[in-house]
Amino acid sequence: MSQPEIENRLLALLSDFLDAPADLALDTDFVSGLGLESVQVMEFVMEVEEAFDLAIDLDSLSTVRTLSDLAQVVAKAQGGQP
């Protein structure tokens, strides 16, 4: 799956995940932009893991702030292990 395809899928997943409609962009910060708690970000990541059928270890997420960051992690996980 290409990077733009991953990004579009993530945008759709996040839109479904959020209770209320929000102006979503790839560079929207999960915490400061959307007001998500860290626990909610982790829940969203688990949704992403299910949707893409992959496992993302927590260290990979330490610098993830936006969907764009997450898309890179997903792309890497799809290419490598596990």
Added chain:
Amino acid sequence: MNQPESQSAPAAPGGLMDKFAPVAAMRAGIEATGIDPTGVVIEHMLSTTEAIVEGRPTILAGTNNYLGMTFNPACIAAGQQAMAEFGTGTTGSRMANGTFAGHTDLEAALAEFFGLPYAMVFSTGYAANLGTLAALLNPGDAVLLDGDAHASLYDGCRMSGAQIFRFKHNDPESLDKRLTRLGEQAKRALIVVEGLYSVLGDLAPLREFAEIKRKHGAWLLVDEAHSLGAYGQHGRGLYEELAIEADTDFVVGTFSKSLGAMGGFCVSPHPELKLFRYTSRPFIFTASPSPATVATVREALNQIQTRPELKHNLWRNAQHLHGGLGALGLTLGAPPSPVVAVRCTDRDQAFARWRKLLETGVYCNLMAPPASPDGSSLLRLSVSAAHTPEQIDRVIAAFAAL
């Protein structure tokens, strides 16, 4: 007495202290409500289940004192004797001068209680989880951590340097998928779950987890911090109740709840546990538990084994409270257990209800995001074997008056 505020000049922006700005804002927000659930002071203990708080007699319905062991006369006597004979503290690490006869006796008693050959005592429950996981896991290993696992389990995993994969809370399918994706690494993977979850009072599907563990050749650690003494024929925890002892590689837990003291433990059928003491930094680089503490814990284990009425009374009270609150139409977190969670519509309602309950003489725990699972705000109660039926009725009546 409150500590005086510092008179030093405010820190310059861009410095070390900047990180505290959001914390200060959070504290100011709490203070503005006039309700501070983090600032409760127990002024005087009237009994195992009642204290003076804000000058009022208050029923303690949120202290995790599941078996009411804190004022058990035999435990107090054992602690007093140990303190008189061995002093107030050990002043040293277990690796140096901090191993007294009481520590090795307690480890032998724990092994016997759990019916397992190996046991290890830590200075706190937090240290037990940190010390067990940090010793057991290395970089290159994988850990599958339940999404709602306690911070001490998470911190232990982080400390180990292992790869951490979280799976959906209490979801065997989510665990299974992640282990499948690990492939061969699954054989070096540790599944980390709790028995009874402390906030909502829900139970882990341990049988399903054990089956998945066997399927992938992985390892299983169960934290029985809140289920020790409450579940299983011998009170060993939920893993005993659900008969998965043969699949459980490590059991960790705390002395600070049903055993009414302080400290933590790990027990295991694996002889390698004996080697943890040479590699577990949270075990090595701290002072050992005081002689009085380990003596009270040992006696508390004896009490659990010889007084089945403790567990009986705990469950009688748990059913009573759960039934009474349910009959009020409140939304509860889970089926009856020693932890009863009352869901609130939002954070403001939870804060207001918590405050009103305290003013009417009932102490419980307030849980709100980000400290609560599933983003909910709730009031958490924990039942004790030492509560009287009349006290449980008063708690229910206080909720009815909200």
